[in-house]
Amino acid sequence: MEVIFIVLPLALVLAAVACAAFYWAVQRGQYDDLDTPPLRILFEDSRPTDRPAAK
Amino acid sequence: MIADADNALDRADTVAATRCDHCAQPVPAGLIEPGSERQFCCPGCRAVYETIRACGLDSYYRLRDAAEATFKPAAPGAGSFDVFDTPAFEGLYVTNDDTSRTKHVDLILEGVTCAACVWLVERLPKVLGGVLEARLSLREATVRVTWDPTRVTLARIARTLDAFGYTPHPAKGQSRKHLLVKDERRRLVHLGIAGALMGNTMLLGFALYAGLPAGMEGPFRTLFRWLSAALGVVALTWPGGVFFRSAWAAVRTRTINLDVPITLALLVGGVAGATNVVLDRGEIYFDSLSVLVFLLLVGRWFQYRQQRRADAAVELLFSLTPATCHLVAEDGRVTDAPVEALKAGDLVEVRSGDLIPADGTVVTGRSAVNQALLTGESVPTEVAPGSAVSAGAQNVGSVLRARVDKVGQGTRVGRLMSLVERGLAEKPSIVQFTDKVGTAFTAGVSLGAAAIFAYWMNRAGVTPAIDHTVAFLIVTCPCVLGLATPLTLALAIGRLARADVLVKSGAALERLARGGRLILDKTGTLTEGRLELAEWHGDASLRPVVAAAERLSSHPVGKALVGALGDSPVVPQPADVIERSDGGVRTTLDGRTLLIGSPTFVTRQGASICPEFDGRRRALEADGATTVLVAVDGRCAALAALRDRIRCDTAYALAALRRLGYQPSILSGDAVPVVQSVATRVSVPADHATGDVSPEDKLAFVHRSAADGGMTVMVGDGVNDAAALAAAGVGIAVHGGAEASLAAADVYIARPGLAPLVQLVETARHAMRVIRRNLLVSLSYNVLAGALAATGVMTPLIAAIIMPVSSATVLCLAALAITKRKAD
Numbered sequence: 051m052e053v054i055f056i057v058l059p060l061a062l063v064l065a066a067v068a069c070a071a072f073y074w075a076v077q078r079g080q081y082d083d084l085d086t087p088p089l090r091i092l093f094e095d096s097r098p099t100d101r102p103a104a105k
Numbered sequence: 106m107i108a109d110a111d112n113a114l115d116r117a118d119t120v121a122a123t124r125c126d127h128c129a130q131p132v133p134a135g136l137i138e139p140g141s142e143r144q145f146c147c148p149g150c151r152a153v154y155e156t157i158r159a160c161g162l163d164s165y166y167r168l169r170d171a172a173e174a175t176f177k178p179a180a181p182g183a184g185s186f187d188v189f190d191t192p193a194f195e196g197l198y199v200t201n202d203d204t205s206r207t208k209h210v211d212l213i214l215e216g217v218t219c220a221a222c223v224w225l226v227e228r229l230p231k232v233l234g235g236v237l238e239a240r241l242s243l244r245e246a247t248v249r250v251t252w253d254p255t256r257v258t259l260a261r262i263a264r265t266l267d268a269f270g271y272t273p274h275p276a277k278g279q280s281r282k283h284l285l286v287k288d289e290r291r292r293l294v295h296l297g298i299a300g301a302l303m304g305n306t307m308l309l310g311f312a313l314y315a316g317l318p319a320g321m322e323g324p325f326r327t328l329f330r331w332l333s334a335a336l337g338v339v340a341l342t343w344p345g346g347v348f349f350r351s352a353w354a355a356v357r358t359r360t361i362n363l364d365v366p367i368t369l370a371l372l373v374g375g376v377a378g379a380t381n382v383v384l385d386r387g388e389i390y391f392d393s394l395s396v397l398v399f400l401l402l403v404g405r406w407f408q409y410r411q412q413r414r415a416d417a418a419v420e421l422l423f424s425l426t427p428a429t430c431h432l433v434a435e436d437g438r439v440t441d442a443p444v445e446a447l448k449a450g451d452l453v454e455v456r457s458g459d460l461i462p463a464d465g466t467v468v469t470g471r472s473a474v475n476q477a478l479l480t481g482e483s484v485p486t487e488v489a490p491g492s493a494v495s496a497g498a499q500n501v502g503s504v505l506r507a508r509v510d511k512v513g514q515g516t517r518v519g520r521l522m523s524l525v526e527r528g529l530a531e532k533p534s535i536v537q538f539t540d541k542v543g544t545a546f547t548a549g550v551s552l553g554a555a556a557i558f559a560y561w562m563n564r565a566g567v568t569p570a571i572d573h574t575v576a577f578l579i580v581t582c583p584c585v586l587g588l589a590t591p592l593t594l595a596l597a598i599g600r601l602a603r604a605d606v607l608v609k610s611g612a613a614l615e616r617l618a619r620g621g622r623l624i625l626d627k628t629g630t631l632t633e634g635r636l637e638l639a640e641w642h643g644d645a646s647l648r649p650v651v652a653a654a655e656r657l658s659s660h661p662v663g664k665a666l667v668g669a670l671g672d673s674p675v676v677p678q679p680a681d682v683i684e685r686s687d688g689g690v691r692t693t694l695d696g697r698t699l700l701i702g703s704p705t706f707v708t709r710q711g712a713s714i715c716p717e718f719d720g721r722r723r724a725l726e727a728d729g730a731t732t733v734l735v736a737v738d739g740r741c742a743a744l745a746a747l748r749d750r751i752r753c754d755t756a757y758a759l760a761a762l763r764r765l766g767y768q769p770s771i772l773s774g775d776a777v778p779v780v781q782s783v784a785t786r787v788s789v790p791a792d793h794a795t796g797d798v799s800p801e802d803k804l805a806f807v808h809r810s811a812a813d814g815g816m817t818v819m820v821g822d823g824v825n826d827a828a829a830l831a832a833a834g835v836g837i838a839v840h841g842g843a844e845a846s847l848a849a850a851d852v853y854i855a856r857p858g859l860a861p862l863v864q865l866v867e868t869a870r871h872a873m874r875v876i877r878r879n880l881l882v883s884l885s886y887n888v889l890a891g892a893l894a895a896t897g898v899m900t901p902l903i904a905a906i907i908m909p910v911s912s913a914t915v916l917c918l919a920a921l922a923i924t925k926r927k928a929d
Contacts, residue, residue: 052444054325056333065305072297076290086243091225093168 118720122345127154127165127270130442133460146178153179153270160232164226165229169221171638176218179270185441186263186273188429190651193446198275199259202251206738207237209803210233210259211279213424214271217246225269233257233265245417247276275443277424285413292409299344302336310392316843330389332381337391341375343399346352347405363543363587367401370582377575387572390579393668400912401587408591408611411598415607419853430462431455433506439734451566455500464516465507467492467645472502473660477634479517479824480774484636484731485661497585501661521824525849528804528831538615538873539590542880546583554578557895576899580890580907585883589915590876596919597872605855606865613835613851617869619817620766621834624807630839630859631783636661638669642721643743647735651701651745654682654692661692662733665747700736718744718792727858729782749779758859765866767818772798772806774825801827820862822846837862875922879915886911 075081123132126143127150137144145151157165169176188194199210214226222241226248229239235256239247250262266273276282309329316326374390381387427634432442432452433494433781438456444462448455452468455461461474473485476498485501488494494507495517495653511519554574561570594611603610608614625631641648652670655663682692689702691710700707704722708714715724719739722732728748759769768794780796798806807829810817819826819833824845830836831849838850840857847853854861890907893899 051322051325055328056293058328062305062336063333065301069298069301076297078295079286079290081290081293082286083242083244086223086241089223089243092220093224104868 106130125150125178128178129153129169130176130178145181149179149181149270151238152181153268156181156268157225158446160228162228162232163224165221168224169219172219172221177216180272181267181270184429186260186266186267187261188441188443189263191440191442191446193443194275194527195259197443197445198279206253206255207251208259209249211247211249211276212263212266212273213245213247213276213421214241214245214266214273216271217243218239219243220282222271225580226266226271226383229262229265233262236262244414246421248273261655267559274424276721277420282420285416287412289409292402292406293461295334295344295347296399296406296666299395299399300401302340302344303395306333306336306340306392306395306775307756309336327385330382330385333389333391333511334379337378337389337395340377340391340395340398341371344402345371345394348398348401360540361544361547361817362537362540363546363583363590364581365543366546366581367397367587369547369550370579370584371397373575373580377571388576390575393579393908396908397582400584404588404591404595407595408598411595411602412608415598415602415609415853418602418607418855419847422847422853422855430459433660447509447512449509449511452508453507455494455505457500457503459500460496461496461498461507463496463509464511465494465509467494468508470483470503470505471633471769472505473498473500475501475661477823482775484776518824519705521827522802524800524828525845528807528849529830538876539586539611542586550578550581553581553895554889560895561897573894573897576893577891580894580899580904581887583883583887584908585886585912585915586880588912589879589883589919591877592916593872593879593919593922597868599699601865601868604861604864605856606861607853608865609851609853614869614872617818617866618873619816621818622810622831623767623769624772624817624819624833625769626771626819626821626823630820630822631755631771631787632751636665636731637750638665638745638748639748640725640746641743642745643718643735643741644737645743647743650694650699651735651743654690654699654701657682658690661914662731662747666733666745697738697880701733703730704734705719707734707736707741712741714741727778729776748782751783751786752856752858754860758863759787759789761863762859762866765863765870767866768793769792772803772829774798774800774803774823783911801824802830804832807832837865837903871922875919878922882918883911883915886914 110864115682123137123144124130125132125146127145130146132144132146136146136354143151143154145154157163195208199208201208214222216222217226227239227252230236236250238251239248241392246640248266250259252259252262255346261498263273280385309332313326313329315331333776348364348368348371349430351362351364355365371394374394377387378389378391378394382389408571421542429441430444430447431439432447433439433452434452447463451463453462453465457472467488467490469490471487473487475485476482476495477498479495488505492512494505497518518669534668557577558570561573577817591611594614597614598611600609648670652667655666658664658667682690689700689706689710692699694699698710698907700710700815702710704714712734718734722734722744725744725746730748733745734741735743735745762769769789771780772795773783773788777796780794784791784794803826807817807819811832811834818835818837819829820837820839821827821830822839826838827845830838830846835852836850837852838846839854839862852865854865886907890899890904890911893903
């Protein structure tokens with residue numbers, strides 16, 4: 051069971067990495083708007099410029 | 106017969122089912138075009154529909170139909186938006202990105218409702234060359250547009266957005282918003298870190314508890330204990346630091362809030378746990394402590410988010426108030442300019458219906474200005490060249506040009522705003538319920554801890570005494586209250602927001618639940634804020650003639666007369682209608698001269714008033730009505746009385762509020778007779794209705810009633826109410842109010858009438874009942890756990906189980922109370 055002396059700190063380091071990633075994401079503003087992006091991903095991009103758009 | 110009736114019903118159904126192809130609202134019967142494939146409820150919707158089709162963006166309608174939201178008819182063509190290209194506007198709102206030579210701006214859009222709007226607005230770069238990106242935030246209805254200034258202008262972008270049916274406004278208050286966003290991010294980081302730390306400490310804790318019965322090998326046990334301590338200390342000092350700072354701030358001002366007993370438990374637990382880890386003996390408490398920190402932060406996060414939402418909704422309303430005015434240049438050209446860019450000495454044009462942008466003096470034009478929001482007067486004031494006008498008053502007559510005398514802090518509104526600051530500073534500090542509980546908790550827990558320490562000291566010595574006291578302190582931590590109270594408040598605020606009642610702080614709800622004095626402003630709160638014909642005396646055959654003569658009038662008295670008398674056909678038409686700026690209309694009918702106007706106007710024009718009419722006029726005016734006389738060939742023939750109509754739900758709402766423990770009184774800037782008359786009609790005793798009150802007097806009145814003890818709730822809408830709103834225990838601004846009153850109030854009701862106020866008070870009382878019940882449950886848990894700890898039966902395992910179970914019970918109770926309420 052001595053492996054725990056390596057595995058446990060390693061697990062905590064991984065957790066710390068996850069926390070750092072979370073901190074980075076929050077500071078970049080990725081959690082500022084939780085309502086719009088989930089909708090945006092659903093839109094199909096129909097590219098209206100490719101179609102014969104009425105002028 | 107029956108078949109006929111069925112047919113009629115069918116037809117009624119098809120008529121009701123005809124919906125606008127743009128906004129999906131029913132199309133008025135008169136606008137239905139038989140045989141046409143497309144139906145529109147208004148020209149605005151048609152224009153927007155055609156623009157969207159022309160740009161090849163019809164998918165919008167497919168997306169919109171899936172969204173199940175309700176829409177409002179579109180109103181494009183709100184202006185030229187030329188002001189968006191002025192240097193003054195750029196300096197205020199536009200950000201330059203020098204590296205990529207682009208610019209970006211945040212615009213608030215009207216009419217944003219659902220996912221389809223996101224899709225449509227974000228297609229902007231494909232419709233308009235030169236727009237590089239458009240990102241819409243649904244929650245804030247704000248779009249960030251990035252564009253290349255060499256290829257397209259901002260005014261063009263604004264016009265395109267407007268053509269799609271989203272009228273853009275510059276987003277004000279960005280610097281403050283920046284601070285709020287930073288604060289929100291900080292709280293979210295705290296929450297996430299506390300959660301991660303809690304999870305990891307609990308894992309270690311499980312291992313330790315699992316090892317209890319079998320016994321754990323020394324080195325492993327030491328490792329686990331040290332790691333728990335390390336994580337726990339981080340949880341206490343970084344995310345948990347919030348509680349320490351709050352408690353320290355309270356102690357420094359010699360008060361006690363709920364954070365004090367929480368901090369006490371965290372501190373004692375942390376120190377005892379750390380000592381035990383170092384000495385390798387006894388219990389470490391870090392698993393329980395990190396759970397505590399996380400749960401407390403969760404409750405606070407929810408309440409904070411709901412308050413932010415309400416706050417953001419109010420900010421949105423701010424940004425919708427017009428920020429542009431019509432500036433007259435030296436050469437006489439009229440251009441649009443941002444109000445913020447006005448300087449003393451500028452000449453501005455104020456059109457009918459516009460708000461006056463700054464304090465100034467009228468140079469040309471005669472008109473009437475409505476100062477209802479500034480002074481509370483319901484009757485507009487006449488202005489002529491040389492008259493002073495105040496910022497915020499509305500021009501209800503014809504076009505005026507005014508020279509700006511003062512801007513910003515120097516204006517009348519600016520002075521009122523400094524009065525608001527005084528009001529806020531003098532707001533009575535009412536001890537919050539949770540703080541009272543915190544005080545009681547701290548006292549009780551300290552006494553209990555001292556008793557337990559003394560008892561075990563005598564019986565078993567120092568070490569068990571310390572152990573039991575620490576266990577007692579930790580298990581009695583009022584964590585449930587610290588979690589359930591903000592959650593209950595957050596749910597209540599969220600529910601009210603859906604009913605268009607925006608609550609800016611949870612403390613306001615608590616205060617509202619108490620009942621007390623309810624001070625109501627008259628204009629716009631109890632009444633519609635619009636004149637209506639109440640009585641007509643004398644020659645009835647003159648009624649259609651008066652309506653015809655006043656048809657072109659923009660004066661509110663004239664409009665009220667047309668509204669009440671205008672539906673009957675007019676034969677013969679009056680000729681030579683001249684609207685005089687001194688309060689009346691002069692016209693001829695069949696060779697007779699007609700004078701219609703205020704009694705002073707009619708007498709000044711040489712007409713005589715017979716004693717009978719004069720007596721009645723005086724009686725009506727003493728009763729608060731505005732009177733209009735009609736004279737034919739110099740002899741008085743008819744008398745009309747106009748009143749500001751009382752809202753239909755006022756009487757019901759006041760009765761309901763009385764039942765909920767409020768004594769209503771009226772405090773208005775309007776003339777005394779008007780106020781007394783309104784008071785009688787809504788059955789408020791005459792000695793509780795005061796008229797002709799200045800903003801300073803309103804503030805003083807609120808102070809006096811606060812000094813009498815009890816809660817003071819102030820409801821108002823005007824700039825003149827703002828200071829009193831700020832100073833009152835709870836300030837409530839109502840629909841259609843001025844910007845200043847919005848900023849000063851704790852609650853904003855975005856629906857007309859007093860019915861939402863009743864809902865607000867009821868919800869507040871319900872929320873407080875739920876909070877009290879939660880307190881009772883959590884107290885009984887605390888007594889039980891405290892007793893176990895005091896008798897030395899409490900093991901860390903029992904503590905680790907009891908704490909989440911008690912939290913879960915109280916949270917379930919809170920959630921149940923809310924869902925049950927919804928089902929009602």
